[in-house]
Each structure stands twice: as C-alpha cells, then as structure tokens.
Amino acid sequence: MKQKPSSDNFSHLRWNPFLSLLWREIRRYLKVVFQTVMTPLVNSALYLLIFGVSLGSSIQLQSGIPYLAFLIPGLVMMACLNNAFQNASSSIVSGKFSGDVEDWKVVPLSPSQIVWALSFGGLIRGLMVAALTFLVGQVFMKVEIGEYLGIHSPMTLLFFLMIGGLAFAKIGLIAAFYAKTFDQMSAIGAFVITPLIFLGGVFFSLENLSEFWQNVSLYNPMLYFINGVRYAVLGQTDVPLVKSIVVSCLSLVAFHAAAYYSVKNGRFQRW
C-alpha cells in the first residue's frame, strides 16, 4: 500500500513553476526582440524629435527646465508602462488563441504565481524599453542642449519604474482575462490605457492646466507614477513625493488584488 505523499514532497512547487513561467515570458519577447523592444523605441525617438526638439523649442516651463529634459522622464515612464501592459496582455491573448493559457490552468501554477510571473515578465520588458528610451533621450540632450541629463535619485527612479511596471503588467493581465476578442483588447488599450497615460502628464506639467483639469488629473494614478519618475530624474515634481509614493503603492495593491481575482476566477479556455 502506498503512502500519501507528504507535504515536503511538494517543496519544489514553491518557486520553480513561477521561475519557469517568468523565464518563458522573457524568452517570448526576446524571440521577437525587434518588434517588442525596438519598435517602441522608434515611437519614443519620434516623440523626442517632434515634441522635444521641434515643438519643445517654443515651450517655456515656469521651472526653467528645458522642455526636452522635462519630456524625457515622462517618455521613459510611458515606455515602461506601455510595454509592461502590452507584454502581459499580448501573452495572455495570444495564449488564449493558441491554447497555451489552458496549460497554465492544468499545471501546478497557483494564481499568485501566474500573476507575479506575468507582472515581472512585463516589468522586465518595460525596464528594457525604458532604459533604451533614456539612452536615446540622452543622445537628443547632447545634440540639442549640449549636455547629458543627470539622475537626481537613481533609487527613486528604480522604485517608481518598478511599481509602475508591475502595476501596468497587472492591468494588462486583467484586461486580457476580461477581453473576449482581439477587438475588445485593442479597445481597452485605445479607450482606457492610452488616455490615462497621455493625460497623466507625460507631455505637460500640471501647472499648465486650468484648476478644473488639475483637479481631474489628480484622480489619475498615472500622474503619480509619472511625476515620481520626473522627481527621480529632475528633482522637481508637480505632486509631493510622499503622495506619489503612497498613491503608487496603493494602486499597485489594488491592481494586484484585481489581477489575482481575474486569474482565480477567469476562464482559461481557448477562444
């Protein structure tokens, strides 16, 4: 008569399934690195050229910072958020189409492991694109201003990029589990994510808005992510740093709870 396996026999399930899924996520976008990392970089370069160089020369900020320097931290965070979102959502949506996601449900991956593996997978892609965007921004700075852009607080920069990247990967996961078709998925991107990011202060300072729109913007959690990064790079921000930290962390907790609920109760069956 066989003995029931003891709980110790399952210790290999604590980290290994998570690490495997995370590595799969990273390998997935590295396989198509041109479209996952290089393409967003082209977008960032165009933004820098059109807004930072061309239009930016006629924009004067009250703080006296060159508009190009003001724009770079925003673009860095936008690249991080967008790519973290894209990675998690496209991984799930394509997996639902191919049947790949169904595998996750029948292997010993817990909902938490799925959420964290996809979150970190998205974050790492976000950080890669963000770093490259910053490097391209430095080239524009050197050419246009004649000097490189320094980083006021590297740890704060890393903190906000990580919180933002994780949060947006979780949003991507929630959206992909919610979506029933490819069209629904792109609608979520177009009608929710892009407006939130664009209105979160990537291209403008809160001080340039009327009081009404300033108050509206304060309800957009992206404002805090983006201003956190802006503070980390420039040492200046529209929103107090502590407030940015608190709102960003609370947003992450809320998005994690929603992502966990989506995985726990979502359908893994193929489309």
Place this chain on the structure above:
Amino acid sequence: MINSSHWVQLYSVQARLKFLNLHVYTVFMLVIQDLVKKYGDFTAVDHLSIALQPGEIFGLLGPNGAGKTSTIATIVSLEEPTSGSVKVFGFEVADSPKKVKSLLGYVPQEIVNHGYFSVEEILKFHSGYFGRLNNKKQIHFLLERLGLMPHKDKKVKHLSGGMKRRLLIAKALVHKPKLLLLDEPTAGVDIELRNSLWEFVRELRDSGVTILLTTHYLEEAEALCDRVGILHQGRLQKVGPTKELIQDLTFRRVQIKTNLSAEDLKKVKGEYSLMGSTLNFKIPSEESLGALLAKTGLPLEAILDISIQEGSLEEAFLNILGRA
C-alpha cells in the same frame, strides 16, 4: 465481481482510517464520487462515481456529449464541479489543486500551438511548471521514445498532426506522473501512429502508471482498457472489466458448415438460421462450442467447417445505449 461502488466503499473505509490517524490510504489513484457538472440547465455529468485502481487503463466511453471531457475537465481543474468529490492520491481537487495537478499528466483533445517556442523549449518550460527545472534526461527520453528527437528544434506549427499529438503526450509525461488522463489521444492520427501510441500506453501501464482514457474508438478501448465505464447523457450506464462487459452483453456467433441434406438439417436441434447447408447460431458468450455441438446433436463427420465470431465492445456499447 468488484465494481466501482465497491471501490468507493473501500475508499470511505480508508477515509475513516485517516480520521483515526492511520495513514494507509492511496489504494486508488483517482476516486470520483457523486460528481455533478452542470452548464446552466444542462447536466453534462450526472452523479458519476468511479474509482481507478493503480496500474490500470480505464476507458471512459460514450457518444458525443456524454460527459467524458467534462469529467476530465473537472479532474484537471479546468472546470469546477457543481457538486460531488474528485480525489487524486487522496487529495481533494477543490482543496489542493496544486498538489493534485503535480501528480497527474493531462493530454487534451485539442492541439496546442505554442507560438514562438521549439519542441524542446516547450518541454523544458512544461517541466519547470511541475517544479523540475533540470529535467534533461526525462525530456530526451521522451523525445527519443516518441520519435520527436529529430524535430526538437522545430516550432509546433512546423510539425505534422501526429507529431503535435506526440508532443502533447510528451508534455503530459515530462514530470513522470503516476496518473495520466488521455482525452481522445488518437483522434485524427493514422493507423501506424495509433498502433505505436497504443503500444506506448501499454508500456506506461506496465511501468505502473494509471491511465484514464476517453475515446470514440471502441476498437481502441477494447484493445487497451482493462476496465471501461460507459457514459450516456452524463450518467454512468455500466462499468466493469472490458472482457467481462463484452461477455455479459454480447453473443458469440457460430457458423457451422455441414454436408447435411435438407432432410437431415431439419433434425438439428436448437435455434439457428439456415443459409444453404450452413447453420448460424447465436449463443451466450459463456457457452462453449462443445456444449453447443452436444445440444444440436450434429454428428462430427457432418461438420465441414466452423467459424466463431466473438462479441465486440462495440456490440456491448450499442446494447447498453439501446437500453439506456
């Protein structure tokens, strides 16, 4: 004969022993007790109870919509049961899904296309999901055994249908499970591959793996399964050892070619149909040829040839469905 209800009763004895802190469980790899799965008003699985013994191949048979795939989906946590209990190695699926999943292998009915990844990469990731990060030996064994080694660097979309199906089987076995669930494993594969897969499934059974198989091919079930359960409209109509089921539910057809004249043929006793000088008998499976010949009173010198056609699982299956 021990049937599934006896196994379920035995399992509850185990549960009582467990309550008394006597750790003598896991006689059964899988115990499904009173399982109900509903989709809205439609009942896909209706109070199903079966128990799988270690090292057997159990076939779950039934027409389309009988509830076979829904049953497997609840075992692997793809679907939640409406009511009832599913236990693997004594672990309740609903309570310990992660542990249960780590103990079983699942081959789905539909092909999975893994996009960017090669065959070997897919197996590495899949092995990792089961906690085995360094599992090259088992992965290479499966690639060799299933004839996928020359294709290990190919993407799924470049594999033939048969190779894709073999990959599904390799994925299910990458962590050496003791319970394997095969949902229509040979659907759409050619005869040669089907035969080699049958051989492989038997090898697995002989190495101690318990196998639950659903199939439309009754020939396959007859060739492979030690026991079968027949589902119809979600209900288990009959369960038992395959051979016994065939014997209980089918007839032997005995054809005796004679050199008797029409006059002498009239003297042959028993129920038969006549075709020229050939007598066609339909006798219970357990009745021997000797008993038949003795009953008919046919002289041996009058018999030119005898052919016997045994009952098949298909006949038993149709018999059960006809009665359901």
